[in-house]
Amino acid sequence: MTTIKVYSGGVASGDSFQLSGGSLSKPSKEKLVPQSTSDRQTRPWWTAIVSGMASYIDAAAIVSFGTAMVLYQSAIGLTPGEIGLASGGLTFGIAFGAIFGGRLGDRFGRRPIFTITMVLIIGSTIALALAGSFPVIISSAVVLGIATGADLPVSLSTISEAASDENRGKLIGFSHLLWASGIIVCSFLSAGVASMGRLGAQILFVHITVVAALVLVGRLTIPESATWLTARNERRRGVATVRADRASIKDLLSVSYRTPFLGLLGFYALTNLAANTGGQFGSYLLVNAGGVDLQTATLIGLPFIPLGIVGALWFMKIADSSKRFTYFTVGAICWVVSQLVYAVFGISLATAIVAGLVGLVGTTFAFEGIMKVWTQEQFPTLLRTTAQGTIIAIARLFAAALATVTPLLVALSPNLFYLFLAIVIAVGCGLAWKVFRTRDGHNEFNSETQDETVSVL
Numbered sequence: 001m002t003t004i005k006v007y008s009g010g011v012a013s014g015d016s017f018q019l020s021g022g023s024l025s026k027p028s029k030e031k032l033v034p035q036s037t038s039d040r041q042t043r044p045w046w047t048a049i050v051s052g053m054a055s056y057i058d059a060a061a062i063v064s065f066g067t068a069m070v071l072y073q074s075a076i077g078l079t080p081g082e083i084g085l086a087s088g089g090l091t092f093g094i095a096f097g098a099i100f101g102g103r104l105g106d107r108f109g110r111r112p113i114f115t116i117t118m119v120l121i122i123g124s125t126i127a128l129a130l131a132g133s134f135p136v137i138i139s140s141a142v143v144l145g146i147a148t149g150a151d152l153p154v155s156l157s158t159i160s161e162a163a164s165d166e167n168r169g170k171l172i173g174f175s176h177l178l179w180a181s182g183i184i185v186c187s188f189l190s191a192g193v194a195s196m197g198r199l200g201a202q203i204l205f206v207h208i209t210v211v212a213a214l215v216l217v218g219r220l221t222i223p224e225s226a227t228w229l230t231a232r233n234e235r236r237r238g239v240a241t242v243r244a245d246r247a248s249i250k251d252l253l254s255v256s257y258r259t260p261f262l263g264l265l266g267f268y269a270l271t272n273l274a275a276n277t278g279g280q281f282g283s284y285l286l287v288n289a290g291g292v293d294l295q296t297a298t299l300i301g302l303p304f305i306p307l308g309i310v311g312a313l314w315f316m317k318i319a320d321s322s323k324r325f326t327y328f329t330v331g332a333i334c335w336v337v338s339q340l341v342y343a344v345f346g347i348s349l350a351t352a353i354v355a356g357l358v359g360l361v362g363t364t365f366a367f368e369g370i371m372k373v374w375t376q377e378q379f380p381t382l383l384r385t386t387a388q389g390t391i392i393a394i395a396r397l398f399a400a401a402l403a404t405v406t407p408l409l410v411a412l413s414p415n416l417f418y419l420f421l422a423i424v425i426a427v428g429c430g431l432a433w434k435v436f437r438t439r440d441g442h443n444e445f446n447s448e449t450q451d452e453t454v455s456v457l
Helices: 044-075 080-108 110-130 134-162 168-193 199-217 226-237 249-253 260-288 294-299 305-318 324-345 347-365 366-377 381-412 414-439 442-449
Strands: 004-007 012-013 018-020 024-025 451-454
Touching: 044 080, 044 110, 044 134, 044 168, 044 199, 080 110, 080 134, 080 381, 110 134, 110 199, 110 324, 134 168, 134 226, 134 324, 134 366, 134 381, 168 199, 168 305, 168 366, 226 381, 249 260, 249 381, 260 324, 260 347, 260 366, 260 381, 260 414, 305 324, 305 347, 305 366, 324 347, 324 366, 324 414, 347 366, 366 381, 366 414, 366 442
Parallel strands: none
Antiparallel strands: 004 012, 004 451, 018 024
């Protein structure tokens, strides 16, 4: 029996054809079409909601942990050094989890990894709520970080593989909206429990426990990605398709994927330096370098919350359109300008408002949202979560490194520090612009669905 496999417009030996009258013919109805096109999950929005809650939990864990450690400081007697170690353990745990969770998601499937991570999140947040000593806190913080980090790339691939070309960007953008919701909900919750001491910290961690438990139940209703199952089965059978052949980590640096991988890595790692600085040190910089009182510094971000939600919805609207690269270009320029406002005019209440409004355009259209969309589109199935996890992990490590010296750099010169951030953003967005000016229309999902195996007796 002779085998001929047809994929991506080519012919190779492998499967069998029926020889009749000196010509090859196909047997009836024995056409193997990838499940990603024929058996795609029928509830993409449900998948996006449940899987996207990984982003909510990630944001909730970071925001809640910082407040909880302050509350535990007096309740348990934590020292500043111990709080720093615990916070560092959470951050590095997220980075570690993103790398290994992404790889495990490609090797063993999306469903088992995100199920395990939810169980670990539930266990670690319960331990943090009941913690009475520093060893329990730091060990639980590391586990929580690993679990949330590992869940992010897997959840994003689950969403993208349940979607179609018409709504993939929108659904991935929706996960970013859930991430913002996690920050908003936990910020208000933290303010509400700030005077409750140990009980307040426990409420923060129990909130994450309850959400994770509900997400776990919801995820049990979502089957394994049909796209991933097809790729795994093709690889086991030795079928030569793009999704089956591209599975090794070294393939990320092959000719086909090196450019988008390094471009996205540089783009997100560099731009995230500015975003993380604003999130971690926004109030600190306004108070210590701008002379703004703490209460005003903490309240200044409230008006930006509804604007951020509008921005996220706007991104969802254009994420699948041909206009998104134009929006990215405008966003990149606005983000650089927002940092130059501080560099030129200094840090004050007025510059914070102007920079915040201009920068909001930048973070909406030229930051994490478009990075996630591009990453899902640029890599094949068995490399998708590996690439996403690696990009997220390295960006977190870069941000953690800068955070350790940010107060010292600001003390030397706030203006030069923001000039540095403006240059960093310009370089990062410049890399992405150069790479995706020609690759924005490329979609690996389309390349994979062109693979077609025809088996004939």
